[in-house]
Amino acid sequence: MTARFSYPIMTLFVALAALPLATASPYHLTVAGLALIFAILAQGTNLIMGTAGQASFAHAAFFGLGAYTTAVLSTKFDFPVWLTLPIALCFSFVVGSLLAYPALRVRGFYLALVTFAFSEIFTSVVGEMPGVLGGTEGISGIPPFTLGGWSADDRMSKYYVVWVGAVLAYLSLARLNGSHFGRVARSLRDSETGATAVGINLITAKVRVFAVSAVYMGFAGFLYAHFMQYISPTSFGLNVTILVVSMVVVGGLGDTAGVLVGALVLSLLPQWTRDYVGLEPVIYGGLLVVIILLLPEGVVPALRNTLRQVQRRAAVS
Amino acid sequence: MNKSAILSLVDVGKSFDAVAAVSNVCFDLFDGRIYALIGPNGAGKTTLLNIISGYVGSDSGSIRLRGETIGGWTASRRVRQGMARTFQITQLFGHMTALENVMCGFHTHIAQSLASVLLGLPSFWTEERALRVRAQHLLETVGISDYANEPAGLLPFGLQRRLEVARALATQPSLLLLDEPCAGLSRAEAADLGRLLQHLSRQGMCVLVVEHNMPFILGIAEEIVVLDAGEVIAKGRSEEVRNDPRVIEAYLGEVEHGAA
Numbered sequence: 001m002t003a004r005f006s007y008p009i010m011t012l013f014v015a016l017a018a019l020p021l022a023t024a025s026p027y028h029l030t031v032a033g034l035a036l037i038f039a040i041l042a043q044g045t046n047l048i049m050g051t052a053g054q055a056s057f058a059h060a061a062f063f064g065l066g067a068y069t070t071a072v073l074s075t076k077f078d079f080p081v082w083l084t085l086p087i088a089l090c091f092s093f094v095v096g097s098l099l100a101y102p103a104l105r106v107r108g109f110y111l112a113l114v115t116f117a118f119s120e121i122f123t124s125v126v127g128e129m130p131g132v133l134g135g136t137e138g139i140s141g142i143p144p145f146t147l148g149g150w151s152a153d154d155r156m157s158k159y160y161v162v163w164v165g166a167v168l169a170y171l172s173l174a175r176l177n178g179s180h181f182g183r184v185a186r187s188l189r190d191s192e193t194g195a196t197a198v199g200i201n202l203i204t205a206k207v208r209v210f211a212v213s214a215v216y217m218g219f220a221g222f223l224y225a226h227f228m229q230y231i232s233p234t235s236f237g238l239n240v241t242i243l244v245v246s247m248v249v250v251g252g253l254g255d256t257a258g259v260l261v262g263a264l265v266l267s268l269l270p271q272w273t274r275d276y277v278g279l280e281p282v283i284y285g286g287l288l289v290v291i292i293l294l295l296p297e298g299v300v301p302a303l304r305n306t307l308r309q310v311q312r313r314a315a316v317s
Numbered sequence: 318m319n320k321s322a323i324l325s326l327v328d329v330g331k332s333f334d335a336v337a338a339v340s341n342v343c344f345d346l347f348d349g350r351i352y353a354l355i356g357p358n359g360a361g362k363t364t365l366l367n368i369i370s371g372y373v374g375s376d377s378g379s380i381r382l383r384g385e386t387i388g389g390w391t392a393s394r395r396v397r398q399g400m401a402r403t404f405q406i407t408q409l410f411g412h413m414t415a416l417e418n419v420m421c422g423f424h425t426h427i428a429q430s431l432a433s434v435l436l437g438l439p440s441f442w443t444e445e446r447a448l449r450v451r452a453q454h455l456l457e458t459v460g461i462s463d464y465a466n467e468p469a470g471l472l473p474f475g476l477q478r479r480l481e482v483a484r485a486l487a488t489q490p491s492l493l494l495l496d497e498p499c500a501g502l503s504r505a506e507a508a509d510l511g512r513l514l515q516h517l518s519r520q521g522m523c524v525l526v527v528e529h530n531m532p533f534i535l536g537i538a539e540e541i542v543v544l545d546a547g548e549v550i551a552k553g554r555s556e557e558v559r560n561d562p563r564v565i566e567a568y569l570g571e572v573e574h575g576a577a
Contacts, residue, residue: 172435179434179441180420180427180448187410187421190470193372194408198488199396199425212431254412 009257012264013167019159026155033159036166037223041240041244042247042263043173043256044216049245050253051177052209053189055108058099058115059244061122062214064236066092066221070140071231081146085222092218093211100210104203119241127233138232145226158227165223169216173256176212185209189254246284250291252298261300300307322381323348323523324369325494329378331361331368334419338364339547342378348491351514351524353534353555356544357459357568362527363405366496369525370401370402371395382492397425401490403481405497405527411435411470415461418469419452422487455483460509483508492523499530511537535559543568 003147013166019032045059069088079087103114127136134140145152152158176182184205187195192202225231243266251262273280295302304306322345333573339361346352362520367373369380371392380387382398410418427448433441456462458478464472471478478501486491495514499507507530514524514537521545528534534541534555541558543551545567551558558564 175434175437176431179445180424180429181431181434182409183413183417183421184424186413186417190410190412191408193404194410194484196372196392196406197370197396197402197404197423198422198484199393200421201391201393 005263006257009170012261013170016166017163020156024156029155029159031268031271033155033162033227034224035172035264036162037227038244038247038267039218039260039263040166040223041217041220042168042244042251042259043169044213044220045244046248046251046259047173047176047185047212047216048210048253050248050255050259051054051182051189052185052206052213053254054206054210056103056106056115056210057112057241057245058103058118058214059217060135060236060238060240061119062092062096062217063221063224063240064122064126064231064233065214066093066218067225067231068126068133068139068221069218070222071134071216073141073142074225075139075141078317081143082225088218088222089215092214092221096211096214097207099214100207101203104206109188114169116241118236119236123233123237126236134232136233136237138230140230141230142225142231144229152226154238162223162227165219169219170256170260177256181208186254206233232262240268246288250288250299252301255298255301258298258300258304262298265299322346323383324525325379325381325383326369327379329365329380330374331364331366331373331375331377337547339368339375339544342544342547344547344549344552346492346523346525348523349518349521350539351518351526353538353541353567354525354527354544355529355530355531355541357535359546359566360544361547362544363496364547366402366494366525366527370400370494394489396490399489400494401485401488401492402494403478403485403496403498405500407477407481408472409469409477409481409484411468413469414466415456415469415472415476415483415504416449416452416465418446418480419455419483419487422455422459422484423448423451425488452483452487455486456480457464458486458513459483460506475503475506478502479506482513486517490522492525493517495524495526495528497528498526499528499533506514507533540576 016032016036020029041059041063048054048056066088069091070084073084073087098120106114108260126133129135130137144158152161184200187200188202188205195202247263247266248259250266251260252258270280271282273283276283291299324346326342326344328343329339330337343363350531354365356362364373368375371390375388388394412419427444429441429444453465455460456465459482461476461479464476468522469477472480478498482498484574498510502510511533518524526534526538540553541555542549543558543564550567551561
């Protein structure tokens with residue numbers, strides 16, 4: 001389904017923009033900012049996994065790639081933010097294309113294995129390189145977002161930069177989904193035979209979608225590096241891979257608006273379950289199992305369908 | 318091989334393990350004509366269509382499209398060179414609307430850059446509007462414009478067949494291959510489809526139809542190729558082929574028996 005800047009989504013973004021009015025707590029703003037960053041990462045993952053139907057698990061690596069590119073350029077080479085951003089995005093696009101070309105010649109389980117291996121190799125390599133990449137210690141001292149003479153030194157400023165990034169990511173993905181690019185991506189999911197029958201070169205189309213989704217993941221990494229000002233390999237490990245897949249599945253595969261909501265909910269879930277120390281994985285896992293079994297299309301699409309049925313019944317009666 | 322033919326098959330063969338699905342098939346197709354490929358179940362009709370359209374490679378022989386050997390071409394490249402097809406089991410994009418399915422059909426004629434999409438350049442909006450209008454027109458052509466915004470996967474089987482024809486036409490083919498297009502269609506719908514194919518052939522399109530509906534075939538096909546056990550047992554004008562004793566024995570007798 002294509003994403004639109006519908007009233008519920010608009011209301012959600014307005015509410016998120018108003019959050020600092022309700023709480024100035026740096027902790028709350030950090031949690032909310034990370035939720036928005038993960039929403040971008042999940043939507044980028046959804047483009048290749050949900051919209052195009054390719055079982056890719058490389059998102060944690062591209063998230064890390066964007067973050068490390070940003071961190072290395074800004075701390076080791078003093079690159080300004082306006083320069084690190086395009087470089088991080090281009091680098092994600094290029095590496096995404098290079099990985100996609102051989103990886104997307106296989107499909108299903110094998111594609112999942114190849115991309116998952118890429119993610120694991122990424123964290124291992126970064127952890128083994130203490131020089132430029134900081135090794136297991138990571139990279140600290142990453143400067144905050146800056147633009148001209150302005151600098152996002154406080155948590156609220158950083159939060160608003162991330163909020164703007166999340167809005168831009170959502171709007172651009174909505175536009176892409178509604179364009180021919182989005183139709184080609186969806187055709188790959190629905191019928192590769194049918195896609196070929198309209199002249200779509202499967203490899204070229206898959207590489208394109210993969211590379212564009214990598215750009216969104218890299219963008220999330222760029223925001224993460226400047227938002228947290230510290231990164232380490234553990235920030236891009238297996239837990240991120242699983243968490244983001246959960247966000248996509250809960251939100252609804254291929255549903256950009258749903259994945260946005262799913263990502264926000266799952267990012268905030270640990271805040272509600274932290275009183276039950278030790279039980280979080282059980283609550284988390286149980287919730288996922290219930291959703292996958294009862295609402296396989298995702299929570300948001302299920303709610304949307306229910307709302308439509310209620311409206312139809314109301315119209316009939 | 319005739320040099321003016323749009324498609325030429327010379328000694329085309331294909332085996333699956335030790336079973337010959339298609340053997341030494343030779344025929345030429347010309348612009349502006351409707352051809353039928355008929356034969357009993359298992360005769361190799363769909364395999365031959367798959368070989369022509371690039372979904373299955375041949376083991377022997379050669380296929381030429383406007384004189385150019387296309388044996389090594391991918392299926393998508395053949396589409397770009399003017400060959401379109403439909404499938405025995407429809408291959409629509411089930412989650413997309415009927416209109417979006419047809420819009421996908423314009424793929425080889427679309428020049429949207431990612432920059433024009435993301436920046437919302439006028440060229441992007443102009444092209445999208447034009448695509449919608451043209452897709453809607455094609456849906457009207459096949460008589461399903463009322464279902465433009467319905468998900469293709471939820472359409473009845475007969476409408477899906479017609480939608481697949483519309484999507485194939487969106488690729489702007491000069492050679493159209495149809496695999497059992499009448500399956501699931503009522504007699505009136507089949508008659509509409511026949512008139513559409515005749516209209517397209519008058520405009521210069523070459524149409525090759527695989528079909529079991531003999532009244533439909535005899536009503537529109539100018540020439541018929543008959544396959545039996547992978548081999549061409551007859552080819553020629555409709556009236557000649559339908560009276561050929563080998564064809565009656567191998568296929569038409571079976572069809573009439575089945576009809577009775």
